[in-house]
Amino acid sequence: MRKTMKSWIAVGCAAAAFSAAGCGTTSQNTGQVQPQDPTQNCQGPDGRYTIGMSQANLAEPYRVRMDEDIRKAAEKVPQFEEVKFLDAAKDNSQQVSDVESLMTQQVDLLMISPNEAAPLTEVVKKAYNEGIPVVLLDRKVEGDAYTTFVGSDNTEIGRQAGQFFAQQLLPDGGKIVQIKGLSGSTPAAEREAGFKQGIEGSNIEIIDTVDGEWERSVGQQQMDALLKAHPQIDAVYSQNDPMAEGAYLAAEAAGRVQDMEFVGIDGLPIESGGIKAVEQGRLAATFVYPTGGQEAVEAAKKLLVDCEQVPKQQTLPTQLVTQQNAAEVYQRLNQN
Amino acid sequence: MATGASPSSRTGLVDSLFRFQSFFGLLAVFLAAIVFSPRNSDGQILFLTSDNLFNITRQVSEIGIIAIGLTFVILIGGIDLSVGSVLGLAAVGSAVLMVENNLGMIPAVLLVLLAGAVFGFLQGAAVALLGVQAFIVTLAGLQIARGLARMWSGGETVQISYGDGPDQAPMAFSLLGERTFGGVVPIPAIIFAIVAVAAILFLRTSAYSRHLYAIGGNEKAARLSGVPVNRVKITAFVIAGLCAALAGIVHAGQLNTGSPNDGIAYELDGIAAVVVGGTSLAGGRGSVVGTIAGALLLGILNNILQLNSVDTDIQLLIKGLVIVAAAALQRLRPTQ
Numbered sequence: 001m002r003k004t005m006k007s008w009i010a011v012g013c014a015a016a017a018f019s020a021a022g023c024g025t026t027s028q029n030t031g032q033v034q035p036q037d038p039t040q041n042c043q044g045p046d047g048r049y050t051i052g053m054s055q056a057n058l059a060e061p062y063r064v065r066m067d068e069d070i071r072k073a074a075e076k077v078p079q080f081e082e083v084k085f086l087d088a089a090k091d092n093s094q095q096v097s098d099v100e101s102l103m104t105q106q107v108d109l110l111m112i113s114p115n116e117a118a119p120l121t122e123v124v125k126k127a128y129n130e131g132i133p134v135v136l137l138d139r140k141v142e143g144d145a146y147t148t149f150v151g152s153d154n155t156e157i158g159r160q161a162g163q164f165f166a167q168q169l170l171p172d173g174g175k176i177v178q179i180k181g182l183s184g185s186t187p188a189a190e191r192e193a194g195f196k197q198g199i200e201g202s203n204i205e206i207i208d209t210v211d212g213e214w215e216r217s218v219g220q221q222q223m224d225a226l227l228k229a230h231p232q233i234d235a236v237y238s239q240n241d242p243m244a245e246g247a248y249l250a251a252e253a254a255g256r257v258q259d260m261e262f263v264g265i266d267g268l269p270i271e272s273g274g275i276k277a278v279e280q281g282r283l284a285a286t287f288v289y290p291t292g293g294q295e296a297v298e299a300a301k302k303l304l305v306d307c308e309q310v311p312k313q314q315t316l317p318t319q320l321v322t323q324q325n326a327a328e329v330y331q332r333l334n335q336n
Numbered sequence: 337m338a339t340g341a342s343p344s345s346r347t348g349l350v351d352s353l354f355r356f357q358s359f360f361g362l363l364a365v366f367l368a369a370i371v372f373s374p375r376n377s378d379g380q381i382l383f384l385t386s387d388n389l390f391n392i393t394r395q396v397s398e399i400g401i402i403a404i405g406l407t408f409v410i411l412i413g414g415i416d417l418s419v420g421s422v423l424g425l426a427a428v429g430s431a432v433l434m435v436e437n438n439l440g441m442i443p444a445v446l447l448v449l450l451a452g453a454v455f456g457f458l459q460g461a462a463v464a465l466l467g468v469q470a471f472i473v474t475l476a477g478l479q480i481a482r483g484l485a486r487m488w489s490g491g492e493t494v495q496i497s498y499g500d501g502p503d504q505a506p507m508a509f510s511l512l513g514e515r516t517f518g519g520v521v522p523i524p525a526i527i528f529a530i531v532a533v534a535a536i537l538f539l540r541t542s543a544y545s546r547h548l549y550a551i552g553g554n555e556k557a558a559r560l561s562g563v564p565v566n567r568v569k570i571t572a573f574v575i576a577g578l579c580a581a582l583a584g585i586v587h588a589g590q591l592n593t594g595s596p597n598d599g600i601a602y603e604l605d606g607i608a609a610v611v612v613g614g615t616s617l618a619g620g621r622g623s624v625v626g627t628i629a630g631a632l633l634l635g636i637l638n639n640i641l642q643l644n645s646v647d648t649d650i651q652l653l654i655k656g657l658v659i660v661a662a663a664a665l666q667r668l669r670p671t672q
Contacts, residue, residue: 058648087648092591092598097395101642104388106376118495119591122513183492 033145034129041108041133042307049109049304051083052102054095056115056139058087060214061242062291065268066113066137069293077297079305092119099123103130109300113137117186121145133303137292139186148299150292150314154190157265157287157318161191161237162198164285164320169261173203174234177226179212179219179247181239191239191265207233212243219243223250235261241274241286242266248282265289267321269333279326288329290316357665358614358629365633365658369640383640386520394522394590396635398423398583400628401528402602403609404535405579407627408572410610412551413619414463414470416573418477419580419606422452423599425485426584431494431594434505441506449581455481456577460570478603485596493595496588512589524586531579535624544568552619608655609634612662634658 041049053070055063067085074080084102088095095115100123102110110132114120117140125145128134134146165176178195181188196206208226212219219238226233227250236251238244244264251257267274267288274286295314302308321329373383382388402419409416426448433444455477462473497503498510515522539545547568550558559565583602588594613630615622637658641651 084645086642086645089648092593092595093395093398093587096591097391097638098642100388100391100395101639104382104385104391105374105643106382116493116593116595118493118593121592 033125033143036128036131036133036147038133038147038303038309039307040131042304044307045079045305047079047304048081049079049300050081050105050107051109051111051300052099052105052107053083053085054098054102054110054112055085055087056095056113057090059089061268061270061273062240062266062289063113065270065273066291066293069291070111070297073294073297074300077301077305080297080300088115090115092116095120096123099127103127103132107132108304109133109135111135111137111296111300114139114141117141133300135296135299137296144312147303148310148312148314150295150299150316152289152292152316152318154187155194155197157289158191158194158196158239159198160194160318160320161263161265161287162195162200164198164263165195165204165235165237166199166202169235169263169284170202170204173205175205175207175230175232176235176237177223177230177233178206178209179222179236179238179243180209181212181214181243183211188239195237206237212238212240212246214240214243216242216246216249219246220250221246223247224254227251227254227256233260235263235284238262238264240264240266241268241277241283244274244283244286245277248277267319267329269330275321275326275330275333278321278323279330281323284322286321288319288321288333290318292316357662358612358626358633361612361662362629362633362636365636369636372640372644374643382643388639388643390515390520390522390525392632392635392639393525393528395639396631397522397524397528398587398590399602399605399609399634400631401531401579401583401586402606403613403627403631404531404624405576406603406606406610407535407613407615407622407624408548408575409470410607410615410617411548411619411622412569412572413555413617414569414572415474415607415617416456416459416470416477416576417474417603418455418459418481419576419583420599420602420604421478421481421485422455422577422580423584423587423602424596425455425481425488426452426581427588427591427598428485428489428494428594428596430509430585430588431496431505432488434509435494435496435503438502441508445585448585449578452577452579452581452584453574454577456574456580457570459577460573463573464566464569482596485598489594489596491596493593493597496592496594509589510592512586513592524590527582527586531582532624532628539624544571548572549620552616552621554620605634608659612659614662614666616666630662 055067058064071083074083084105086098088098092115110127112124121142124134124141128145136146136149138151140149180192207230210222210226212222223246236244236247238247241264244262248257248262251260261284263284264274264286267286269275274283277283278286299310302310369383370381373381375381406416406419429448429451430444433439433447459473459477462468463470496505498505498507512523547563550563551565551568555565587598609631610627612633613626615626637655
């Protein structure tokens with residue numbers, strides 16, 4: 001019986017290996033990017049279009065806002081009949097399936113904010129090679145199989161945050177801690193690198209760094225640990241606002257909030273977002289990280305309705321938000 | 337005599353209905369998918385396009401392979417909660433061995449499969465020889481495999497790029513994410529089919545199969561009648577570990593990454609496929625064929641919900657209800 005079992009396993013493994021190594025593939029699957037005319041789906045103002053939006057994770061407020069910005073902007077374009085939204089819930093496999101589903105539904109244009117670059121590259125390339133214009137938001141894929149990228153420069157935002165620390169928050173120096181988003185993710189690496197550039201030449205020392213997984217609750221737990229480990233912390237640099245708020249709550253519970261300043265990134269103009277937190281004094285500052293939703297719809301309109309090319313990269317600017325300008329920025333970002 | 341024959345015929349018919357419950361369920365969901373499918377401007381049913389149907393086979397391939405392995409364990413009345421974590425460990429292992437240790441594809445794949453089998457063996461030994469409950473052993477296994485995956489990867493996603501250089505994986509591995517037979521049939525689906533056929537033939541042609549069902553039906557009676565209970569149990573867990581490792585290899589090949597967070601909650605999807613497929617969690621009844629039908633049923637359900645852009649939260653609700661319905665029908669089955 002043992003031999004029988006082993007032979008079956010051997011057959012299964014051999015067949016699997018043979019299948020993987022031996023089956024031929026056609027040129028369609030060579031993985032090369034086929035150059036596309038980005039306006040080929042354009043039928044002018046008389047056309048009716050469906051847009052597909054594949055979102056990485058709607059558990060993050062930033063991404064909920066991104067989808068809302070897209071929805072609002074698309075409602076103003078009469079030719080855009082429908083925008084189909086799908087949520088991958090942080091699951092790369094799910095997002096691959098989402099893109100396949102949107103392709104099956106024959107959307108005229110694909111918008112996507114990839115959960116991670118490498119896992120989504122192949123399916124986005126497939127959509128692009130089939131002639132569907134691809135608009136990337138916030139995060140890229142590997143290679144250049146996309147029509148346009150709309151997003152902010154994370155390194156630049158990190159640099160401006162660092163400069164804020166060096167010039168305004170702690171001009172005489174101090175000990176700070178950093179709460180990163182997620183090690184291994186590009187935005188986290190870039191925001192960190194930019195921040196370090198920004199504080200160069202100052203007396204600011206980063207005494208510890210932790211991962212907050214872009215979430216308030218994780219940020220709070222990690223800050224709790226940092227407070228126990230470090231008797232002196234002058235300020236917290238958090239790579240997004242929810243983690244910064246979590247850090248504030250931990251410091252408040254430890255009775256040390258008056259000794260510290262908290263800075264985040266995103267500046268979402270919603271009740272629970274960073275701008276309100278600055279206005280209400282919990283955060284010293286935040287940096288607006290635009291969702292790019294409106295700009296993505298503008299690009300889609302140019303491609304599908306106006307038959308115009310769009311630039312490969314559209315970098316969105318950031319803005320420092322402090323208590324002095326928080327109310328004005330909040331109001332401006334919510335006009336529409 | 338006439339009255340005697342009629343009840344007997346009816347009982348046979350009812351029994352056949354329940355015996356093939358998973359197929360009738362699959363057929364019902366397939367027909368419902370046709371009815372609820374969106375259509376394009378030409379009236380074509382989008383669900384029935386060959387691209388979409390093959391997308392479904394690709395999408396269910398990893399869960400399907402896991403579920404086949406789980407079927408062996410569940411048939412003996414056990415459970416294996418570690419398979420999702422073993423998938424993550426295998427994905428990380430594949431990536432690290434090829435990209436960082438520069439192993440060839442075949443050695444890397446064989447080593448990863450061996451690791452899965454050994455992991456399964458250790459769990460099986462704990463269940464069979466130490467008498468610890470399968471739920472407890474594999475719950476521990478879930479944590480251990482996840483921890484090992486994080487240690488092996490250094491806590492970060494290991495990206496797979498292809499080529500001949502250092503830090504690159506062999507091109508052959510990228511075939512796992514490709515399609516063959518004219519660019520139509522996904523290779524993961526072919527691997528799933530091969531595993532399915534191997535498992536079906538194994539269970540139909542070996543004494544092992546009778547021992548498996550005997551233990552699930554009544555372990556004490558099986559032991560008394562000379563069935564080598566411990567060996568059969570350990571083998572079941574080895575098969576589950578092997579299948580989880582193979583699914584991890586497919587996962588890494590499809591997504592071009594090995595992430596320590598891959599496979600989270602996949603054990604639940606795998607168990608759902610086994611249950612929907614008609615295998616009893618009490619052991620002793622069920623089949624691999626039913627499991628395949630169960631995996632496809634859930635895959636079709638997921639696909640049609642996506643095609644209609646149903647909200648993620650509602651999707652989870654509907655899937656849960658389908659699983660409850662399938663399990664409830666099992667309770668209505670007349671006792672033989």
